[in-house]
C-alpha cells in the first residue's frame with residue numbers, strides 16, 4: 001500500500017490494472033494492431049455509453065479537434081473563438097487547419113466561457129467557437145445559440161476533460177453538439193493516448209472517418225478484399241490503434257467506479273477547503289460533472305506552488321494563458337480576467353486511486369503554504 005503522502009505526490013495518474021494488461025496481451029497475441037475490429041468495438045461501446053448513433057475514434061484529443069474543425073468546414077481566413085485558458089492543444093488544432101484563434105475571456109468562477117463573452121468576441125470572420133469544458137463542466141451557450149446559428153457559427157466542444165459529465169439530462173456528447181474527447185494518459189478515461197469525435201450527422205461521420213484514414217474511402221476490412229482502393233480527398237493517419245482501443249474498452253467497463261470516485265474526491269476536497277481562508281475552489285457543478293481536476297485560486301500562487309512542491313505535493317497549473325504564449329503572440333489581446341486568474345490557479349493532486357487521507361494531506365500542505373506565504377508577505 002502507498003501512503004497518503006505518496007498518493008498526494010502525483011497531480012494526476014490513471015487507474016490501470018490486470019484487466020488492461022490482459023487486454024493489451026490479447027491484442028498482441030491476435031496480431032492485428034492497426035484500425036480493426038477492436039477499434040470498431042470501442043466505437044460501438046462508446047456510442048452505447050453516450051446514447052448516440054455514432055462515434056469516430058481517433059489517435060488523440062488534439063487530432064479529434066483538428067478533424068472536427070475540418071469537418072465543420074473551418075479553414076484559412078476563418079477565425080475560431082477559444083478561451084485563452086485552455087491546454088495549448090486547443091489552439092494548435094485551430095492553427096492546424098489554417099484558421100486564426102480569437103481568445104475569449106472566461107468566468108473567474110468556472111473558468112469556462114459564457115454566452116455573453118462569446119457574443120462580445122464575435123467578428124465577421126468568426127466561423128466557429130471552441131467551447132472548452134474546463135474541469136469537466138458542461139458549457140451552456142444556449143443564450144448565444146440563436147445568434148450563432150443565424151451567423152453560421154459552429155460550436156465545437158473541446159470536451160477533453162468532460163468524458164462522462166452531464167449537460168442537463170444528457171451526457172456531454174449526446175446533446176447534438178459536435179463534441180471531441182481526449183483519452184490521453186490523465187483524462188477521465190484513458191487509452192494510453194486516443195480521442196473521439198461525436199459527429200452531428202452521417203455526413204460528418206463519413207468525413208471524419210475519411211480524414212482520420214488518409215482519405216481512403218474503404219475501411220481496412222473492405223480493402224483486404226479488393227485489388228484497389230479509392231482516395232477521395234485529404235486525409236491524415238489519425239486512427240486509434242487496436243492496443244489503445246483495447247485499453248479504452250476496459251476503462252469504459254470500469255468507468256462507473258471512476259465516475260463515483262472522482263465525484264467523491266472532489267466533494268471531499270470541497271468540504272476540507274471550505275474552512276481555508278483566502279483560497280477559492282473553482283466550481284465544477286459536481287452533481288452533473290465527472291471532475292477532471294480540482295483547481296483552486298490561491299493568493300501568491302507561485303510561492304504556494306513552490307512551497308507545496310518542496311513538501312512533495314503534486315501541484316500543477318492548468319493552464320498558463322495561451323494569449324501570453326510566444327507562439328500565439330500574433331493573436332494577443334487584452335484579457336484582464338484571464339490574466340488575473342491565470343496567476344492564481346493551482347491544481348491539487350486528483351486521481352481516482354487516491355484516498356481521502358491523501359486529500360487531507362494535500363489540503364494541510366496547502367493551508368501551511370498559504371499561511372507561510374502570507375507571513376512572508378506581511379514581514
Ligand SMILES: *Cc1c(COP(=O)(O)O)cnc(C)c1O
Pocket residue numbers: 060061062063086087089090132158160161182183184193194195
Ligand atoms: C488533453 C487536452 C486536449 C488534447 O488531448 P490529447 O489527447 O492530449 O491530444 C485538448 N484540450 C484540452 C482542454 C485538454 O485537456
